Amino acid sequence: MPSDFDLETFLPYMLNQAAEVSSLSFQQVYKKRYGMLRTEWRVLFHLGLYGQMTASDIGERARMHKTKISRAVHRLSERRFVERVTDKKDRRIAHLTLTAQGRAAYDDLRAVAERYEQTLVSQLQANEVDALRRALSKLSDTALGDFT
Amino acid sequence: MPSDFDLETFLPYMLNQAAEVSSLSFQQVYKKRYGMLRTEWRVLFHLGLYGQMTASDIGERARMHKTKISRAVHRLSERRFVERVTDKKDRRIAHLTLTAQGRAAYDDLRAVAERYEQTLVSQLQANEVDALRRALSKLSDTALGDFT
DNA sequence: TGTTGTTAGTTACAAAAACAACTATTACAC
DNA sequence: GTGTAATAGTTGTTTTTGTAACTAACAACA
Numbered sequence: 419m420p421s422d423f424d425l426e427t428f429l430p431y432m433l434n435q436a437a438e439v440s441s442l443s444f445q446q447v448y449k450k451r452y453g454m455l456r457t458e459w460r461v462l463f464h465l466g467l468y469g470q471m472t473a474s475d476i477g478e479r480a481r482m483h484k485t486k487i488s489r490a491v492h493r494l495s496e497r498r499f500v501e502r503v504t505d506k507k508d509r510r511i512a513h514l515t516l517t518a519q520g521r522a523a524y525d526d527l528r529a530v531a532e533r534y535e536q537t538l539v540s541q542l543q544a545n546e547v548d549a550l551r552r553a554l555s556k557l558s559d560t561a562l563g564d565f566t
Numbered sequence: 567m568p569s570d571f572d573l574e575t576f577l578p579y580m581l582n583q584a585a586e587v588s589s590l591s592f593q594q595v596y597k598k599r600y601g602m603l604r605t606e607w608r609v610l611f612h613l614g615l616y617g618q619m620t621a622s623d624i625g626e627r628a629r630m631h632k633t634k635i636s637r638a639v640h641r642l643s644e645r646r647f648v649e650r651v652t653d654k655k656d657r658r659i660a661h662l663t664l665t666a667q668g669r670a671a672y673d674d675l676r677a678v679a680e681r682y683e684q685t686l687v688s689q690l691q692a693n694e695v696d697a698l699r700r701a702l703s704k705l706s707d708t709a710l711g712d713f714t
Numbered sequence: 715t716g717t718t719g720t721t722a723g724t725t726a727c728a729a730a731a732a733c734a735a736c737t738a739t740t741a742c743a744c
Numbered sequence: 745g746t747g748t749a750a751t752a753g754t755t756g757t758t759t760t761t762g763t764a765a766c767t768a769a770c771a772a773c774a
Contacts, residue, residue: 425611427699428679429686430592433585435629436705441578455730467573473753481583486731488754510739510752531576538577541708542701549697551575553690554584560689603760621723633762636724658722658769717774725766732759741750 433557444534452499452523457482457490459527462499462516466524470515499523581705592682600647600671605630605638607675610647610664614672618663647671 425431441456448454454462464476471479473487480487491514494500499520505511516524539547573579589604596602602610612624619627621635628635639662642648647668653659664672687695 423676423680423683425615429683429698430585430589432699432702432706433581433588436702437578437581437585439706439708440581444578457731463573474751483732484753485733485755488752489730492754508740508752512753528571532571535571535577538705538708541704546697546701546704549694550577550701551580553694553698554580556689556694557584557686558580558587560587560686605760622721631762632723633725636722637760640724656722656770660723715774718772720769720771722769723767726764728761728763730759730761732757734755734757736755737753739750739752741748743748744746 440538444531447530447534448527451526453497455490455493457486458494461487461490461494461514462520462524462527463531465500465514465516466521466528470513472511472513474511476514494520588686592679595678595682596675599674601645603638603641605634606642609635609638609642609662610668610672610675611679613648613662613664614669614676618661620659620661624662642668 445456448459460480460482461476464480465471468475468479473484473491476482477484477487491500491502495502498517501515501517501520502512503515505513542550593604596607608628608630609624612628613619616623616627621632621639624630625632625635639648639650643650646665649663649665649668650660651663653661690698
């Protein structure tokens with residue numbers, strides 16, 4: 419079986435590599451400016467983008483585990499980026515929204531993200547970007563069960 | 567600024583998402599069969615693919631930090647997957663090789679990886695795969711300094 | 715030789731993630 | 745209503761990772 423299999427072309431490996439590299443610089447921005455972790459940044463962005471949400475809503479959209487969200491929300495509300503209001507009808511549910519400060523951070527980081535995106539995209543050709551997006555989204559939607 | 571920025575199309579986000587999904591099923595194989603972590607699997611693969619290497623060699627190729635490698639090697643040799651031989655001339659250096667057991671694990675996992683790769687690729691069109699590979703490799707090689 | 719600097723790799727400690735068990739509240743079946 | 749199951753979210757404990765400091769061995773050179 420003299421296949422030309424190579425670690426460097428193994429898709430999961432390449433994906434992780436690219437993901438890591440392309441997250442790093444941006445990560446440093448929200449970390450340095452607002453002391454946020456990736457989970458917190460994600461929660462902030464979801465709230466900024468979609469408005470009021472519950473923790474479960476975010477978990478569904480972001481495919482994040484509820485404990486991650488719980489802790490991210492905790493830290494974000496501790497620092498007054500996020501406000502939580504218990505639902506009147508169902509007291510298990512908390513509605514989350516950005517505070518003014520949270521929105522300011524979101525606006526700031528969003529602008530950075532847009533510029534960052536431009537920088538990344540500029541490394542590629544237009545058609546490559548399209549193909550990349552399409553491929554990534556297909557892969558993300560793929561549920562590869564127990565294929566062994 | 568009514569830009570159509572969307573979290574779902576933010577490249578670092580998409581990359582992470584796809585990387586996570588496409589690593590998961592495979593991860594479970596080496597975890598379940600050999601109790602390995604990702605770092606250990608990577609070290610094993612590098613040794614299987616390129617033969618004898620030092621920890622530093624692996625670190626360079628895999629872009630992994632030396633502490634990760636040190637710990638991975640420790641666990642792998644603990645379980646007799648990897649053997650370490652101190653260099654005669656320079657006693658700081660340890661040459662790492664797979665044991666018979668390590669090679670068996672490598673062969674097994676490599677076969678799984680190849681099938682896994684096929685499964686992933688089959689989700690995409692041929693030209694998409696090419697574009698994806700090209701794009702990922704460009705992004706990985708990109709050093710995005712302090713762009714703010 | 716002795717001093718200083720470098721390199722390979724390890725270890726210790728702090729930060730973060732993963733996993734499981736838990737509380738509180740609501741829903742449903744009888 | 746009462747008992748059981750389900751849901752939203754939290755907390756505790758264990759793994760894993762990240763960062764920095766460290767040891768051991770070698771190199772370079774006065």
